[in-house]
Amino acid sequence: MADNDSVLTAAxxxxxxxxxxxTVVSTWGSAPRPRGSHMLVHEDGRFEGSVxxxxxxxxxxxxxxxxxxxxxxxxxxxxxEDASAWEVGLPCGxxxxxxxxxxxxxxxxxxxxxxxxAARGRGETLEVATDLATGLxxxxxxxxxxxxxxxxxxxxxxxxxxxxxxxxARELGISTVVIDPRGRFLTPERFPHVMLDDRWPDEAVTSLxxxxxxxxxxxxxxxxxxxxxxxxxLASGAGYVAALGSRRSHAxxxxxxxxxxxxxxxxxxxxxxxxxALGAIGPAEIALSIAAxxxxxxxxRG
Numbered sequence: 193m194a195d196n197d198s199v200l201t202a203a204x205x206x207x208x209x210x211x212x213x214x215t216v217v218s219t220w221g222s223a224p225r226p227r228g229s230h231m232l233v234h235e236d237g238r239f240e241g242s243v244x245x246x247x248x249x250x251x252x253x254x255x256x257x258x259x260x261x262x263x264x265x266x267x268x269x270x271x272x273e274d275a276s277a278w279e280v281g282l283p284c285g286x287x288x289x290x291x292x293x294x295x296x297x298x299x300x301x302x303x304x305x306x307x308x309x310a311a312r313g314r315g316e317t318l319e320v321a322t323d324l325a326t327g328l329x330x331x332x333x334x335x336x337x338x339x340x341x342x343x344x345x346x347x348x349x350x351x352x353x354x355x356x357x358x359x360x361a362r363e364l365g366i367s368t369v370v371i372d373p374r375g376r377f378l379t380p381e382r383f384p385h386v387m388l389d390d391r392w393p394d395e396a397v398t399s400l401x402x403x404x405x406x407x408x409x410x411x412x413x414x415x416x417x418x419x420x421x422x423x424x425x426l427a428s429g430a431g432y433v434a435a436l437g438s439r440r441s442h443a444x445x446x447x448x449x450x451x452x453x454x455x456x457x458x459x460x461x462x463x464x465x466x467x468x469a470l471g472a473i474g475p476a477e478i479a480l481s482i483a484a485x486x487x488x489x490x491x492x493r494g
Contacts, residue, residue, distance in 0.1 A: 194216070194225070194226045194227065194228035194229040194230070194337075195229075195365065196228070196229065196230045196241065196339070197342060197365060198240050198241060198365075199230040199231070199232045199240050199241040200305065200308060200309065200312075200339075201240075202232050202234075202240035202241075203232060203295075203305040204305070204309070206232070206234050206238075207302065207305075209234055209235060209236075210234075210235040210260050210295075211232060211233060211234055211235070211260065211294070211295035212232075212233045212255075212256035212257075212259040212260050212292055212293065212294055212295065213230060213231075213232055213233075213292070213293055213294075213295050213299070213300045214230065214231040214232075214233065214243050214252045214255075214256060214290050214291070214292045215228065215229070215230050215231075215243070215290065215291050215293075215322075215335075215337065216228060216229045216243050216244075216288055216289070216290055217267070217289050217290065217291050217322075217324060217335045218288065218289040219286065219287070219288050219289075220271075220286060220287040220288075221286040221287055223286040223287070223288050224244050224245035224247065224286065225242055225243055225244055225245055225288070228337045228338065229241065229242065229243055230243070231243045231249065231252060231256075232295075233252075233253060233256035233257075233260070235257075235260050237253070239253060239256075243288070243290050244270070244288065244290075247270070248270045248288075248290070251268075251270075252268075252290060252292060255268065255292045256292055259292050259293065259294050259299075260294065264327065265291060265292060265293040265294065265299055265326065265327020265328075266291075266292050266327075267289060267290070267291050267292075267324055268289065268290050268291075268292065269287065269288070269289050269290075270287065270288050270289075270290070271286070271287035271288070291322065291324060291327060291335070293322075293327035293328075293329070294327070298327075298328065299327050299328065299329065300322075300329045300330075301329065301330050304320055304329060304330055308320070308339045311339065311341075312339065312340070312341045312342055314341075315341045315401060315403035315405075315406075315429075316341065316403075317338060317339065317340050317341065317404075318338075318339045319336050319337065319338050319339070320336070320337050320339070321333040321334075321335065321336045322334075322335045322336075322337070323335075340404070340405050341403050341404070341405040341406075342367060342405060343364075343365070343366045343367070343405045343406070343407075343490060344366065344367045344368070344369070344400075344402070344405065344406040344407070345357075345358075345361045345366050345367070345368045345369070345406070345407045345409065345486065346368075346369050346371060346396075346397060346400060346402065346406065346407070346408045346409070346421075346425075347368060347369070347370045347371065347409050347411060348371045348372070348393045348397070348408065348409065348410040348411060348412060348417060348418060348421040349371075349372055349377075349410060349411035349412025349413070349414070349417060349418065349436075350370050350371075350372035350374065350377035350378040350379075350382065350383065350388075351377070351411050351412060351413075352475045353411050353436065353475045353478050353479050353482075354370055354383075354411050354479075355382060355383065355475070356475050356476045356478075356479035356480075357409070357411075357479035357482055357483060358370060358383055358386045359479075360479055360480065360483040361483065362385065362386070364483065364487065366407075366486075367387075368386050368387065369386070369387045369388075369389050369396075369400065370383050370386055370387070370388055370389070371389045371390075371391070371393050371396045371397070371421070372389075372390065372393075372412065372417070373390055373391065373392050373393070373417070375390060378390055392420065393410075393417055393418070393420050393421035393424070394420035394421060394423060394424040396421075397421050397424035397425055397428070398424045398427075398428070401428065402425060402428040402429060402430035402431075403428075403429050403430070403431070404429055404430075404431040404493060405431055405490065406428075406429075406430050406431060406432075407430065407431065407432035407433075407434070407486045407489075407490075408421065408422075408425035408428075408430045408432070408433050408434075409432075409433075409434045409435070409436070409466060409482060409486070410422055410434070410435045410436065411436045411466075413436065413437065413441075415445070415448060418435060418445075419445070419448055419449060419452070422435060422445075422449060422454075422462060423449065423452060423454060426449075426454055426458040426459075426461060426462070427458075431489060431490060431493055432463070432485075432486050432489040432490065433461050433462050433463065434462065434463040434464065434466035434467070434482060434485065434486070435462055435463070435464045435465075435466055436465065436466045436478075436482075437464060437465055437466075438465060439464075439465060442462075442464035442465060445462075445464065446459050446462075446464075463485060463489075466481075466482050466485070467481030467482040467484070467485050468481045468484045468485045468488070469481075470484070
Protein backbone atom coordinates (compact mmCIF):
# COMPACT_ATOMS: atom_id res chain seq x y z
CA MET A 193 0.00 0.00 0.00
CA ALA A 194 1.51 3.32 -1.09
CA ASP A 195 0.66 6.82 0.11
CA ASN A 196 -0.44 8.65 -3.04
CA ASP A 197 -2.64 11.34 -1.46
CA SER A 198 -0.55 14.28 -2.75
CA VAL A 199 -0.55 12.80 -6.28
CA LEU A 200 -4.34 12.41 -6.27
CA THR A 201 -4.68 16.02 -5.07
CA ALA A 202 -2.41 17.21 -7.90
CA ALA A 203 -4.41 15.17 -10.43
CA UNK A 204 -7.53 17.11 -9.44
CA UNK A 205 -5.71 20.45 -9.66
CA UNK A 206 -4.09 19.65 -13.03
CA UNK A 207 -7.15 18.12 -14.65
CA UNK A 208 -7.24 18.92 -18.36
CA UNK A 209 -3.48 19.31 -18.65
CA UNK A 210 -1.16 16.96 -20.50
CA UNK A 211 0.25 14.59 -17.89
CA UNK A 212 2.31 11.45 -17.46
CA UNK A 213 2.07 9.03 -14.55
CA UNK A 214 5.05 7.02 -13.27
CA THR A 215 4.32 4.02 -11.04
CA VAL A 216 6.53 1.61 -9.12
CA VAL A 217 5.27 -1.77 -10.35
CA SER A 218 7.94 -4.06 -8.86
CA THR A 219 10.53 -3.85 -6.09
CA TRP A 220 13.41 -6.04 -4.95
CA GLY A 221 15.69 -5.60 -1.96
CA SER A 222 16.06 -2.21 -0.30
CA ALA A 223 13.63 -0.25 -2.47
CA PRO A 224 13.11 3.34 -1.24
CA ARG A 225 9.42 3.53 -2.24
CA PRO A 226 6.81 0.76 -2.06
CA ARG A 227 5.10 -0.92 -4.97
CA GLY A 228 2.23 1.25 -6.21
CA SER A 229 3.91 4.59 -5.50
CA HIS A 230 3.13 7.28 -8.06
CA MET A 231 4.84 10.34 -9.48
CA LEU A 232 2.64 12.63 -11.59
CA VAL A 233 4.34 14.91 -14.13
CA HIS A 234 2.76 17.97 -15.78
CA GLU A 235 3.72 19.08 -19.28
CA ASP A 236 5.16 22.32 -17.83
CA GLY A 237 7.66 20.37 -15.73
CA ARG A 238 5.88 20.40 -12.40
CA PHE A 239 5.65 17.06 -10.62
CA GLU A 240 4.18 15.58 -7.46
CA GLY A 241 5.01 12.37 -5.65
CA SER A 242 8.06 10.13 -5.85
CA VAL A 243 9.07 6.71 -7.13
CA UNK A 244 12.49 6.47 -5.50
CA UNK A 245 12.90 9.22 -2.94
CA UNK A 246 15.12 11.17 -5.36
CA UNK A 247 17.47 8.55 -6.86
CA UNK A 248 15.92 8.26 -10.33
CA UNK A 249 13.47 11.14 -10.51
CA UNK A 250 15.51 13.14 -13.03
CA UNK A 251 15.49 10.25 -15.47
CA UNK A 252 11.77 9.70 -14.90
CA UNK A 253 11.09 13.38 -15.64
CA UNK A 254 12.93 13.08 -18.96
CA UNK A 255 11.01 9.92 -19.85
CA UNK A 256 7.72 11.49 -18.80
CA UNK A 257 8.36 14.43 -21.13
CA UNK A 258 8.77 12.00 -24.02
CA UNK A 259 5.54 10.18 -23.11
CA UNK A 260 3.65 13.47 -22.85
CA UNK A 261 4.99 14.37 -26.31
CA UNK A 262 3.50 11.16 -27.75
CA UNK A 263 5.96 8.35 -27.06
CA UNK A 264 4.43 5.03 -25.97
CA UNK A 265 4.38 3.87 -22.38
CA UNK A 266 7.69 2.47 -21.18
CA UNK A 267 8.71 0.10 -18.40
CA UNK A 268 12.07 1.09 -16.92
CA UNK A 269 14.28 -0.87 -14.52
CA UNK A 270 16.75 0.66 -12.08
CA UNK A 271 19.25 -1.12 -9.85
CA UNK A 272 22.70 -0.85 -8.34
CA GLU A 273 24.11 -3.26 -10.92
CA ASP A 274 23.32 -0.83 -13.74
CA ALA A 275 26.28 0.86 -15.45
CA SER A 276 24.65 4.19 -14.62
CA ALA A 277 23.86 3.23 -11.03
CA TRP A 278 25.44 6.30 -9.47
CA GLU A 279 23.80 8.55 -12.04
CA VAL A 280 20.21 7.31 -12.19
CA GLY A 281 20.30 4.04 -10.25
CA LEU A 282 19.74 2.93 -6.68
CA PRO A 283 23.02 3.00 -4.76
CA CYS A 284 21.10 1.74 -1.69
CA GLY A 285 21.21 -1.72 -3.26
CA UNK A 286 17.60 -2.17 -4.29
CA UNK A 287 15.96 -2.60 -7.65
CA UNK A 288 12.71 -1.22 -8.97
CA UNK A 289 10.66 -1.27 -12.15
CA UNK A 290 8.74 1.88 -13.03
CA UNK A 291 6.00 2.19 -15.64
CA UNK A 292 5.69 5.63 -17.25
CA UNK A 293 2.37 6.05 -19.07
CA UNK A 294 0.33 8.94 -20.41
CA UNK A 295 -2.71 10.21 -18.56
CA UNK A 296 -5.07 9.64 -21.46
CA UNK A 297 -7.57 7.15 -22.79
CA UNK A 298 -4.58 5.25 -24.23
CA UNK A 299 -2.89 5.06 -20.81
CA UNK A 300 -4.21 5.92 -17.38
CA UNK A 301 -7.64 7.30 -18.28
CA UNK A 302 -8.37 10.66 -16.55
CA UNK A 303 -11.74 9.41 -15.32
CA UNK A 304 -9.92 6.78 -13.27
CA UNK A 305 -8.79 9.58 -10.98
CA UNK A 306 -12.45 10.57 -10.58
CA UNK A 307 -13.39 6.98 -9.78
CA UNK A 308 -10.60 6.75 -7.19
CA UNK A 309 -11.72 10.01 -5.56
CA ALA A 310 -15.34 8.85 -5.47
CA ALA A 311 -14.47 5.50 -3.88
CA ARG A 312 -12.21 7.09 -1.28
CA GLY A 313 -14.92 9.62 -0.48
CA ARG A 314 -17.26 6.72 0.29
CA GLY A 315 -14.64 5.13 2.53
CA GLU A 316 -14.07 2.32 0.02
CA THR A 317 -11.01 0.77 -1.61
CA LEU A 318 -10.66 0.73 -5.39
CA GLU A 319 -8.30 -1.49 -7.39
CA VAL A 320 -7.04 -0.50 -10.84
CA ALA A 321 -5.43 -3.06 -13.17
CA THR A 322 -2.77 -2.15 -15.76
CA ASP A 323 -1.38 -4.03 -18.75
CA LEU A 324 2.36 -3.46 -18.48
CA ALA A 325 2.93 -4.29 -22.13
CA THR A 326 0.57 -1.62 -23.46
CA GLY A 327 0.51 0.83 -20.56
CA LEU A 328 -3.30 0.73 -20.58
CA UNK A 329 -5.03 0.94 -17.19
CA UNK A 330 -8.59 0.01 -16.33
CA UNK A 331 -9.15 -2.80 -18.80
CA UNK A 332 -7.34 -5.57 -16.96
CA UNK A 333 -3.68 -6.45 -16.62
CA UNK A 334 -1.08 -8.14 -14.47
CA UNK A 335 -0.31 -5.12 -12.27
CA UNK A 336 -3.04 -4.16 -9.80
CA UNK A 337 -2.75 -1.05 -7.65
CA UNK A 338 -4.94 -0.51 -4.62
CA UNK A 339 -6.25 2.90 -3.54
CA UNK A 340 -7.44 2.94 0.05
CA UNK A 341 -9.51 5.69 1.69
CA UNK A 342 -7.49 8.57 3.18
CA UNK A 343 -6.08 7.77 6.60
CA UNK A 344 -7.86 9.47 9.49
CA UNK A 345 -7.38 9.66 13.23
CA UNK A 346 -10.20 10.37 15.68
CA UNK A 347 -8.77 11.32 19.07
CA UNK A 348 -11.21 11.22 21.97
CA UNK A 349 -10.09 13.37 24.89
CA UNK A 350 -8.39 16.74 24.39
CA UNK A 351 -5.56 16.03 26.84
CA UNK A 352 -1.83 16.71 26.65
CA UNK A 353 -1.04 13.41 24.94
CA UNK A 354 -3.66 14.31 22.33
CA UNK A 355 -1.76 17.52 21.54
CA UNK A 356 1.42 15.58 20.79
CA UNK A 357 -0.43 12.84 18.91
CA UNK A 358 -2.28 15.35 16.72
CA UNK A 359 1.04 16.94 15.79
CA UNK A 360 2.59 13.59 14.86
CA ALA A 361 -0.46 12.66 12.80
CA ARG A 362 -0.20 15.93 10.89
CA GLU A 363 3.44 15.20 10.04
CA LEU A 364 2.36 11.73 8.87
CA GLY A 365 -0.28 13.21 6.59
CA ILE A 366 -3.13 11.70 8.62
CA SER A 367 -6.26 13.84 8.85
CA THR A 368 -7.16 14.30 12.52
CA VAL A 369 -10.28 15.17 14.51
CA VAL A 370 -10.10 15.80 18.26
CA ILE A 371 -13.37 15.02 20.04
CA ASP A 372 -14.24 16.26 23.52
CA PRO A 373 -17.46 17.74 24.92
CA ARG A 374 -15.45 19.73 27.49
CA GLY A 375 -15.08 23.20 26.03
CA ARG A 376 -12.19 24.25 28.29
CA PHE A 377 -10.09 21.37 26.94
CA LEU A 378 -11.09 21.65 23.29
CA THR A 379 -9.71 24.98 22.11
CA PRO A 380 -7.97 26.14 18.91
CA GLU A 381 -5.11 27.46 21.03
CA ARG A 382 -4.39 23.98 22.37
CA PHE A 383 -5.03 22.26 19.02
CA PRO A 384 -4.04 24.57 16.16
CA HIS A 385 -4.69 23.40 12.60
CA VAL A 386 -6.81 20.47 13.82
CA MET A 387 -10.52 19.84 13.33
CA LEU A 388 -12.34 20.05 16.67
CA ASP A 389 -15.63 18.31 17.52
CA ASP A 390 -17.43 19.13 20.79
CA ARG A 391 -20.25 16.61 20.40
CA TRP A 392 -20.66 13.70 22.76
CA PRO A 393 -18.09 11.12 21.62
CA ASP A 394 -20.47 8.36 20.53
CA GLU A 395 -22.42 10.81 18.38
CA ALA A 396 -19.25 12.28 16.89
CA VAL A 397 -17.61 8.91 16.15
CA THR A 398 -20.78 7.47 14.61
CA SER A 399 -21.33 10.49 12.36
CA LEU A 400 -17.70 10.44 11.17
CA UNK A 401 -18.19 6.85 9.94
CA UNK A 402 -14.81 5.24 10.68
CA UNK A 403 -13.58 2.91 7.93
CA UNK A 404 -10.59 0.53 7.73
CA UNK A 405 -8.28 3.50 7.12
CA UNK A 406 -9.50 5.25 10.31
CA UNK A 407 -8.00 5.01 13.79
CA UNK A 408 -9.99 5.79 16.94
CA UNK A 409 -7.95 6.44 20.09
CA UNK A 410 -9.45 7.28 23.49
CA UNK A 411 -7.27 9.27 25.87
CA UNK A 412 -9.51 11.03 28.40
CA UNK A 413 -9.27 8.45 31.23
CA UNK A 414 -12.94 9.25 31.91
CA UNK A 415 -15.23 6.25 31.26
CA UNK A 416 -18.17 8.60 30.61
CA UNK A 417 -16.24 9.94 27.61
CA UNK A 418 -14.09 7.01 26.50
CA UNK A 419 -16.55 4.12 26.80
CA UNK A 420 -19.27 5.51 24.50
CA UNK A 421 -16.60 6.35 21.92
CA UNK A 422 -15.21 2.82 22.05
CA UNK A 423 -18.66 1.28 21.70
CA UNK A 424 -19.30 3.44 18.63
CA UNK A 425 -15.87 2.66 17.17
CA LEU A 426 -16.33 -1.09 17.62
CA ALA A 427 -19.70 -0.90 15.87
CA SER A 428 -17.92 0.61 12.85
CA GLY A 429 -15.26 -0.60 10.43
CA ALA A 430 -12.45 1.31 12.17
CA GLY A 431 -9.08 -0.22 11.33
CA TYR A 432 -7.37 0.66 14.63
CA VAL A 433 -9.06 1.10 18.01
CA ALA A 434 -6.95 1.86 21.07
CA ALA A 435 -7.50 3.09 24.62
CA LEU A 436 -5.04 4.69 27.00
CA GLY A 437 -4.65 3.26 30.48
CA SER A 438 -2.92 0.63 32.58
CA ARG A 439 -3.53 -3.09 32.22
CA ARG A 440 -5.67 -2.96 35.35
CA SER A 441 -7.80 -0.09 34.04
CA HIS A 442 -8.11 -1.83 30.69
CA ALA A 443 -9.37 -5.01 32.36
CA UNK A 444 -12.01 -2.96 34.16
CA UNK A 445 -12.86 -1.25 30.88
CA UNK A 446 -13.42 -4.58 29.15
CA UNK A 447 -15.78 -5.64 31.94
CA UNK A 448 -17.81 -2.43 31.57
CA UNK A 449 -18.01 -2.76 27.79
CA UNK A 450 -19.01 -6.42 28.01
CA UNK A 451 -21.76 -5.49 30.45
CA UNK A 452 -22.88 -2.85 27.94
CA UNK A 453 -23.33 -5.58 25.33
CA UNK A 454 -20.07 -5.45 23.37
CA UNK A 455 -19.16 -8.91 22.07
CA UNK A 456 -15.96 -10.72 22.99
CA UNK A 457 -15.00 -10.67 19.30
CA UNK A 458 -15.18 -6.89 19.25
CA UNK A 459 -13.44 -6.43 22.61
CA UNK A 460 -10.25 -8.04 21.31
CA UNK A 461 -10.06 -5.32 18.66
CA UNK A 462 -9.17 -2.76 21.34
CA UNK A 463 -5.46 -2.22 21.83
CA UNK A 464 -5.07 -1.58 25.53
CA UNK A 465 -2.89 -0.15 26.83
CA UNK A 466 -2.61 1.88 23.63
CA UNK A 467 0.68 1.99 21.75
CA UNK A 468 3.76 -0.11 21.08
CA ALA A 469 5.73 -1.21 24.14
CA LEU A 470 8.54 1.33 23.86
CA GLY A 471 8.93 2.01 27.56
CA ALA A 472 7.48 5.43 26.79
CA ILE A 473 7.69 8.15 29.44
CA GLY A 474 5.79 11.42 29.20
CA PRO A 475 3.13 12.66 26.78
CA ALA A 476 5.34 12.99 23.69
CA GLU A 477 6.81 9.49 23.95
CA ILE A 478 3.40 7.95 24.69
CA ALA A 479 2.01 9.76 21.65
CA LEU A 480 4.91 8.39 19.59
CA SER A 481 4.17 4.84 20.74
CA ILE A 482 0.51 5.22 19.75
CA ALA A 483 1.37 6.75 16.37
CA ALA A 484 3.83 3.92 15.69
CA UNK A 485 1.26 1.25 16.56
CA UNK A 486 -1.37 2.96 14.43
CA UNK A 487 0.91 3.11 11.39
CA UNK A 488 2.01 -0.50 11.93
CA UNK A 489 -1.63 -1.61 12.01
CA UNK A 490 -2.40 0.28 8.81
CA UNK A 491 0.60 -1.32 7.09
CA UNK A 492 -0.19 -4.81 8.41
CA ARG A 493 -3.64 -4.50 6.93
CA GLY A 494 -2.09 -3.41 3.62
